[in-house]
Amino acid sequence: MLFMASSFATTSVEGKSSNKGNAKVTPGIEVLLNNKLEWVKGKRVGLITNPTGVNSNLESSIDLLYNHPDVNLTALFGPEHGIRGDQEAGEYVESYIDEKTGLPVYSLYGPTWKPTEEMLKNVDVLLFDIQDIGSNVYTYVYTLGFAMEAAAEFDKELIVLDRPNPIGGTKVEGPVRSEDAVSFMGRFLLPVRHGMTVGELATMWNHEYSMGVDLKVVKMKGWKRNMHFEDTGLPWVMTSPNIPTMETAYLYAGTELLDDTSLTTGLGTTRPFELVGAPWIDGEALAEEMNKRDIPGVNFRSAYFTPMFGKYKGELVGGVQVHMDDPSQIDLVALGLHLVDAMRDQNPEQFEMTPSYTNLIGDHGVPNMIMNDEPVELIMESWKDELDTWVTEVRNQYLLYNPYPSGAQPYKEKGSLGILPLDLTAAPGESVDLTVRGYDKDGEKLKIDPSKIEWSVSDDIGYVGNGIFHAMNAGQGKVVATYGDYTASRDVEVSATQVENIRYGIHEAYSRIVFDLNKTVNNFEIEEKVDKLLLKIPYGEIGGELNDQGGSVIINNSPVISSIDYHYQNDMFIATFNLKADTIDYATPEFSSRIVVDLKH
Template sequence: MISCAQSNAINEKEIIVSANRTSAYLPLLQNKKVAIVSNQTSVIFKENGNTHIIDSLLSLNINVVKAFAPEHGFRGKADAGEHVEDGIDTKTGLPIISLHGKNRKPQPDTLEGVDIVLFDIQDVGVRFYTYISTMSNVMEACAEQGIPVIVLDRPNPNGHYIDGPTLKPEHKSFLGMHPIPLVYGMTIGEYAHMVNGEGWLKNNIKCDLIVIELINYTHHSEYHLPIRPSPNLPNDQSINLYPSLGFFEGTPINAGRGTEFQFQRYGSPNFPISEFTYTPAPNFGSKYPKHEGKECNGVDLSTTPRQSKVNMTWLVDAYQKSPDKEAFFGKTFTIHAGSPKLKEQLKNGLSALEIESSWKVEIEKFKQIREKHLIYR
C-alpha cells in the first residue's frame, strides 16, 4: 500500500511513458517480424524532439513489417467515424492496414508472417472512444493466431475517477464492447489485462499479453497530453469534458465541431436566443460539422473547472432547450449511452443529479472487477 506521502512524492516525479522504456521491450522484438498498431501519438519523447516509435525501431534494426491504423488513421487526420483506407507510409514504405475501414479486426492474412504485435496508442479513458475497441479486436485476432501482443502503456488523462452509465451487453458495438462504465479509471494497459482476465475475448480465448508499465504514474496523476489524441480533442479542457459532452454525438446538438473549441461548447440554431453564439465551419477536425454555416445559440464551457465526474447538467439542459424532443435522440444515442435507460430518464424529466445517482450501484460492482486488474494506484 502506498502512503499519501509516498503518493505525493511519486506525483512530483516525471511520468515516463512505456514507449520511452526501450530497454524493457526491445529484447522482446529482436529477431522477430513486428507489426505495430499506432497513430500520431505513438512517439518516444526526447529533449530535442519526439520520434515516432516506428522510426525509432527501424533505426535500431528492428524488423517492423507493417502498421495497423485505428480510427482517425495512421497520422490522426481523419474525421470521427470516417472510413480509413489501407495505404503505404510515405516515410518508411511500410504497408498500413486500416482497422477502421471494411475490417475493424485484423484478418488472418494480414497477420500472416507476423511474430509479435506492438500496440502503442494514447487513450483518453472513455468507453466510446474507439481505441480500446481496436485494442480488444487486435488482442482477439492475435490470440486466435497464437501471436503475442505487447501493450506500451500510456497515462489516462481521465484516470482519476470512475463514473457514467454502464454498457449493457445487448448494446455492444464498436463504441463500447464490454460491460464497463463510461469512464472506467484505467490505463490502456490495465484495460488490456481486464479484457484478458475477465474472458471478454470471443470464446473466452486468452491473448499472450505483455504490458510494459509506466514509471511514476498513479491514478491521481494529472497528465497533459503533448499530442492531440484525435482531431477533435485539441487540449486538456476538451479531453476532460469529452465524457460529459460526448453524448451529443448521438444527437443533433453541435458540441464544438467545426470550431477551435471542440467539446468545450455546445449549441444549436434551435435553442432559445442566448448571449453566447458561434457558427460551425469545416476545419481540420471536422469536414462536415453539424449546423455548418448556421449561428448556434449555445453554452461556453471553455473555462469550466476540471471535472471529476460525468456531468449530466449540460445534456439535460440541451434536451430541455430542444423544441423537438423526439428528434433529440439520434440513431447512435443509445449505443453512446450503453443502454436505453438514459434516453428514458431524459424523457421522464429526471434531473442531472437523479440521473448521476442512478449509476452508483453498477459502478460499485465494476470497481470490484477493476480492482483485480490495476497496475497503478
C-alpha cells in the first residue's frame, strides 16, 4: 500500500492482518466514499494525512482517493513525522514529489505549518484524515487548526474525515489552556484531555474563533463516546514513531506531563510513555509509593531501562512501568502529576523543571504549585471551576456523537460567520483591512453585501469604517461584525510591537532566527539584498533584553549567517541579516508572539 512505511507496524485488535468485517465503527474515509462522494466529485482535492489514514481494512486513504474514478486528488500534505511517518518528533520535514503518483507532497511541519496560497492553487477542497490521540499537546489537531486558517484565508472548502478519540469521549481533564500559554502544541484553548473527536474540535473552533470556514464533517458510523479504541474493532496503526501501541496512546495524555522536567518519559525505549523515571530514581521505592497512592485503573512495577536515544541516552534509568488495569477508570492528568510528585519527593535536589512546562500544562500556576510541593489534589482543584465552565458552556455545544452528557444536545448546524485576519493586531494609528465570510446552516456560502455589515468595537481601541479597522488607543478589545442573523467577533490588541529578544538555533538543515515579540504580528516584510536580508516591522520598537539604541547579535556556528544588526528608524524595527553568500533560501513558519526565519543550509 502506498505510504505505509515499514517503520509503521500495524496491528489489528483482533490479532489478524486484516480487519475486514470485524469493525464496529466505520471511519470517515469510508463514509465519504460510500455515502458522501458528491462532496468531492468534480473538485480538485488536497489530502492532509499520514499512515493512520486508512480504512477498516488497512487500505490507505491516499490509494483509495487516488484510484477512485470520481475523485481528482491533486495534492498531499503531511503533518509532523511526515506522510510516511518516518520522521522523529520535532524533525524538520521537507516537501517533495511522490514517485508513485507524481503528486506534490507539501510539508506542514517544515518551512510552514499552514498551507500557503501556492500550495492550494490546484485545490478546491481540503480533506483531513489523521488519527488523533486525545491530548492537547499532540500536534496533529493543530495541523488541522492551521489548515482551517488557510481554508478561511484562501476561501477553500475543508472536510474532516472523522476518526475515534482512542481514549474515549467522556472524560475531560486538566486546566483549560490560558491565552498566554499558547504555542504550536497548544494553539487553541483546550484542556489536557479534551474528550472530543477531530471533527468535533473543528466544528467548535470554527464557531468559537469565528473562522468562517466552509467546513463539513464526515461523521463516523457506530462510534459512541464511551468507546475506547479497542472497542471500535478498527485496526490500530501507530500514530507516530513514539506512539506504537494503543496502550502508549492512552497513557500519553498523562505521562507526557513528565516532559520539560529532569524526568524521562521513556523515549528511546520500546515502551515510551509507559516506562518513566530518571537515573537518580530508586525504582522499587517509586513503585511502592505509587501503588500506595491507589490511583484507579493502573498499577506500577519497578523498572530499569537504558534509552537508546533522547534524554539519558546510554544511561541506566530507574523508574516504573505503568500498567493499565481498567482504562475507563484512569484520570490521566492525576496519573501524570502523581508521578511527577512522587519522583520529585524522592530526590528534590535532582528534580528540575524548565520554563516550557507552562506551555506543556497550559497553566502558569501549576508549575509553581508543583515546585512548592503542593498536594496533587489541591493542584487539580485549582482548575476545576474553569474546566467545568468550559465543558458545559463551550465543549458540550459541539458534540456529534452519543451518549451525550447530562444537559447536552446533539450539535445542529447553524451556519457560521468569520472575520479575517484571524490574528488581528495593530499599533495606534495603523489600519487593517477586514474581510467577512460566512456560510448558512446548509453549508451554502453567504452572499455578503459589505455595506450591510454592522460593526462595533469595544473598549475604545478604535473603529471600523468601510471594512477597515482603524486602531486608535492602546488596549485589548473585540471587533464584532453582524450580518443578518449571524455574528462574529475577533479579539484585537492595539499596541506597539515590541521586539524583546533575538535568539538563534543551528540545525542540520537550517539556521533558525527567532525574534521574540510582545504579541503576534503578520505585517512584517523581508527585503532581499546582495548578501543581506532586511526584516522590517512597521510600528516596531526595541524592548525587552535588547539595547534600545540598537546593536548586533553574533551568530555562532552557522554556515549561512554571521550576525544580525538591529535598529529603530522611522517608526520601524529593522534587522539586517549579514549572510555568508549573496543569496539564500529562507522560510518564515508561523508562531505565536514571535517571528521566525529559517535560513536553509
